[in-house]
Amino acid sequence: xxxxxxxxxxxxxxxxxxxxxxxxxxxxxxxxxxxxxxxxxxxxxxxxxxxxxxxxxxxxxxxxxxxxxxxxxxxxxxxxxxxxxxxxxxxxxxxxxxxxxxxxxxxxxxxxxxxxxxxxxxxxxxxxxxxxxxxxxxxxxxxxxxxxxxxxxxxxxxxxxxxxxxxxxxxxxxxxxxxxxxxxxxxxxxxxxxxxxxxxxxxxxxxxxxxxxxxxxxxxxxxxxxxxxxxxxxxxxxxxxxxxxxxxxxxxxxxxxxxxxxxxxxxxxxxxxxxxxxxxxxxxxxxxxxxxxxxxxxxxxxxxxxxxxxxxxxxxxxxxxxxxxxxxxxxxxxxxxxxxxxxxxxxxxxxxxxxxxxxxx
Amino acid sequence: xxxxxxxxxxxxxxxxxxxxxxxxxxxxxxxxxxxxxxxxxxxxxxxxxxxxxxxxxxxxxxxxxxxxxxxxxxxxxxxxxxxxxxxxxxxxxxxxxxxxxxxxxxxxxxxxxxxxxxxxxxxxxxxxxxxxxxxxxxxxxxxxxxxxxxxxxxxxxxxxxxxxxxxxxxxxxxxxxxxxxxxxxxxxxxxxxxxxxxxxxxxxxxxxxxxxxxxxxxxxxxxxxxxxxxxxxxxxxxxxxxxxxxxxxxxxxxxxxxxxxxxxxxxxxxx
Numbered sequence: 127x128x129x130x131x132x133x134x135x136x137x138x139x140x141x142x143x144x145x146x147x148x149x150x151x152x153x154x155x156x157x158x159x160x161x162x163x164x165x166x167x168x169x170x171x172x173x174x175x176x177x178x179x180x181x182x183x184x185x186x187x188x189x190x191x192x193x194x195x196x197x198x199x200x201x202x203x204x205x206x207x208x209x210x211x212x213x214x215x216x217x218x219x220x221x222x223x224x225x226x227x228x229x230x231x232x233x234x235x236x237x238x239x240x241x242x243x244x245x246x247x248x249x250x251x252x253x254x255x256x257x258x259x260x261x262x263x264x265x266x267x268x269x270x271x272x273x274x275x276x277x278x279x280x281x282x283x284x285x286x287x288x289x290x291x292x293x294x295x296x297x298x299x300x301x302x303x304x305x306x307x308x309x310x311x312x313x314x315x316x317x318x319x320x321x322x323x324x325x326x327x328x329x330x331x332x333x334x335x336x337x338x339x340x341x342x343x344x345x346x347x348x349x350x351x352x353x354x355x356x357x358x359x360x361x362x363x364x365x366x367x368x369x370x371x372x373x374x375x376x377x378x379x380x381x382x383x384x385x386x387x388x389x390x391x392x393x394x395x396x397x398x399x400x401x402x403x404x405x406x407x408x409x410x411x412x413x414x415x416x417x418x419x420x421x422x423x424x425x426x427x428x429x430x431x432x433x434x435x436x437x438x439x440x441x442x443x444x445x446x447x448x449x450x451x452x453x454x455x456x457x458x459x460x461x462x463x464x465x466x467x468x469x470x471x472x473x474x475x476x477x478x479x480x481x482x483x484x485x486x487x
Numbered sequence: 488x489x490x491x492x493x494x495x496x497x498x499x500x501x502x503x504x505x506x507x508x509x510x511x512x513x514x515x516x517x518x519x520x521x522x523x524x525x526x527x528x529x530x531x532x533x534x535x536x537x538x539x540x541x542x543x544x545x546x547x548x549x550x551x552x553x554x555x556x557x558x559x560x561x562x563x564x565x566x567x568x569x570x571x572x573x574x575x576x577x578x579x580x581x582x583x584x585x586x587x588x589x590x591x592x593x594x595x596x597x598x599x600x601x602x603x604x605x606x607x608x609x610x611x612x613x614x615x616x617x618x619x620x621x622x623x624x625x626x627x628x629x630x631x632x633x634x635x636x637x638x639x640x641x642x643x644x645x646x647x648x649x650x651x652x653x654x655x656x657x658x659x660x661x662x663x664x665x666x667x668x669x670x671x672x673x674x675x676x677x678x679x680x681x682x683x684x685x686x687x688x689x690x691x692x693x694x695x696x697x698x699x700x701x702x703x704x705x706x707x708x709x710x711x712x713x714x715x716x717x718x719x720x721x722x723x724x725x726x727x728x729x730x731x732x733x734x735x736x737x738x739x740x741x742x743x744x745x746x747x748x749x750x751x752x753x754x755x756x757x758x
Contacts, residue, residue, distance in 0.1 A: 198655050199658030207652070211650045211652065224659075229658055276656075
């Protein structure tokens, strides 16, 4: 096993620069998820690590080896594709054995490796079947099995769950986590699904427009997003962000003129400074309190245990989303007092960068 | 409902009869005595079925030689066509190289030029190369049919790139990918193409007539045409010749029909 280091990776297709100098380090054995909106370059980055795309600039190191110029098969990686990419004319066994056969491995060795992978994935009963006779989840397992058989130093996953139905996706997510615990192999996993990223990753890398926005543990990224993009990309419903103007040492005025309290750690801010204040829907509290702002409930999404309230303040104010336990007592049209707890607020400057005590200069 | 089914069956039977009747009569006449088919009304079945016509064909006219010639030319044409068109079609669909799409567009544009227009320049070219009056000359037009390349390319486009990339990661060379992954997937279209080329070269009359001067090199259609000039009134003999020409390809078609049909349907059915 080995770690992975991507250094200043650049990739252009014609005039379009897809990767604009991406540097990432993945520690040995770590499960790292690259997440970002479609078109952010995350799949290109993964394919570059696999050797399926040639970089325009930069280096890729696996362990201590510079593999930038290596063929895909020489890099010590295995990749699981979104479409599974199984060979349709070969049986499950032959699919999994293909790489070893190409490498002219010993017959017994091939059988042993395939058996081992099939045992891990509980597909030993399917080895004689063709891919067409398998369900989506089974195909996914075979694709993973094919990767395991290669005994790679690094697993690469390209949106492996996006073709599965919601139910199966949840189960496979759990299995991915279990698989990583069993094998302990360094893993780079690409997805656009922030839930997958949050639940699977040791570390998340948020990519946008070919650049790294932030790297950190899921908890880190959620609690201390570096900018508005990351703040809004992780978490559903997404974080509310409203523009404010500093009006005192620890207070600011909303667009409609009402005043809210800012967290003490934000101080000191010069009055008149324009900022954005972010608050996660689950951090908003409903109930009478000093400083609470009346909002009308314009729509309620009831999810069973939880409900999302869509709130509208007076003319000129930004709508807010608020998530809370649904006791059925609230109805659309009600006007409720809304509290924005100061210690739960995220403060961003006009460029969208987060202002945290120590990071603020 | 029942009536509809009956009328469809009846219609199908009629169409079948119209299609098959000439073939069956051809077979029947080939067993008749000389002059028997020229009577009026023409008899459906031979009075005294015999193999006399076939004996004349294979004995006096030595049609066995031409049958062998045709088999050789068509088999070689098919093998060579597959050898060149299948990799070419795959390359045009899946490999990245400079000028790929421009070259392909040029090829497809050339499809609209009738083959007859190319015959004279091709003949002169082959003459310069010293290939006139040889099987090599007869085979040249089949080497890389644009239609075949087009057919294979279109089919290859439906192979997902990710599958080929998976094979690359598995360590397969481009040659191994073609042989072990692409060719098995292409089987239906390869059978279809083989059948097209075999039928086309088997039935081809014009080009072998132009390029083959030596009578010993004649293929069946050319030999049969030469024969019919002398024996224009010998219907029974000509029919036996037609049977010898038609039967092999008919049997080939029936044997490969299953693949051929699945090849034709592949474009329309996903996965």
